[in-house]
Amino acid sequence: MALPPPDPQFVLRGTGAAVHALHFSCGGQEPDIPVLFSGSENGYVHVWNLKTHRVDTVLDGHGKKSICCVETMGGKTRLLSQGRDQRICLWDLAEGRTSVTDCVFTENVGFCRCSLLEVAAGRWLMAMAAKALEEVQVLELPSKTSVCTLKPAVGAKLGMPMCLKLWQVYKTHHLVNAGISDIAIRPDKKILATGGWDHRIRIFGWKKLKPLAVLDYHAATVHCVAFSDHRSPREGLLAAGSKDHRISIWSIYTET
Template identity: 60%
Template sequence: MAALFPPPPGPRFVLRGTQSAVNTLHFCPPSQAAGNPLLFSGSQNGLVHIWSLQTRRIVTTLNGHGGQGVIWLKTLPQGHQLLSQGRDLRLCLWDLEEGRNTIMDSVQLDSVGFCRGSILVRGQQCWMLAVPGKGSDEVQILEMPSKTSVCTLKPEADARPGMPMCLGLWQVKKTHELTNPGIAEVTIRPDHKILATAGWDHRIRVFHWRTMKPLAVLAFHSAPVYCVAFAADGLLAAGSKDQRISIWSLYPCP
């Protein structure tokens, strides 16, 4: 009997060469890519790779975390600057303008866990940074780039929330309970139409953002998927413990 629905498509292409589990992904904004679409990846071996999506090859490798895993990457709006967070207890600010790859500044962190930081841009020259705090259940908020401490979020005395595993600075919020356990990351497409999750069960799941209706389950990776990221044009990237980065073209942006 023929299937009622066609199976989900396979990846558009696959990037190989990290030689380590892929912990985090981030697309370079079009305004900074100078016509060459770029993807940043952070690996368990402590390296940040910059990929050309035209040639599908690594064009630059950043080594600033002493071999300790890179768990978060984020570009800043003011010029060619990249934040990288590693398990070496450092958050580095890279200058990538005109081919440079130097560390401009860094923040010493207090937590050696796997929790990624988060930023909320407040203007061209300043942003808020949330990172795990000194206590295992605390979150520290800093005003950047001055590194001024805004506050430390602590649970109530009788609460036991445990160690934070994911942070997000938001100006509006919406919640939904997912039925599949073991979600490493959730990301929303820039047009707020769909979202994707990275699953410990080797699957990438795609949902309609407004209704949370399941749209697709993507099965390609042979190990847990640790990260997912959307490009401005809707391209989806997923990184896995299997050392591969899959690139998907689903539900194109209108």
């Protein structure tokens, strides 16, 4: 008989608003304990200490506009955040600093998160929804040089981009549960997690996309999911942020 789905290891409270973005980063003062960044509807980025289960730092750089993306760039001291204020901010968090060092203006008022892909040491490509309704712009960072603009074929009506990802291999799979807010792939490429409008987190095997578990804790839409980047799956964590203002932390791994 299959074991029942687990409960969260613990739950983080205190964002004061719906959680729309999550990102783990390892390599802090205690390497075995990752740092968790969250972005909320009230415009704040919270830096969580997962040992104390409390907020260490609050970052305010988006004029109280909702945060839709947070991601580190080459370490936990360089942070990118994207807000509904049409700005993507680059932060310097080294030695306790909390300053915005640069900004990219997106000219897009939608909900589509940008996507980063490291192409060389200290160099990234960033894809984001462009000013034109159906287009996607790709920039090189940190120079902010335009690489290309992706446009639909003549006559095609694709609508506003809602989700995008820079990726170097791909395949497709039809999900039977409609309304997926976010997808995260564990760094070892063995499992993936989805956050759903139906308040649930679903776990799939990556190779064949076989359903493995349904995690049911939240009382509202799960907006975002993120895996920690620990090398060992047994040490890894899954975080899920919800419209119910809570972040659930789960221990999810497979034996192989």
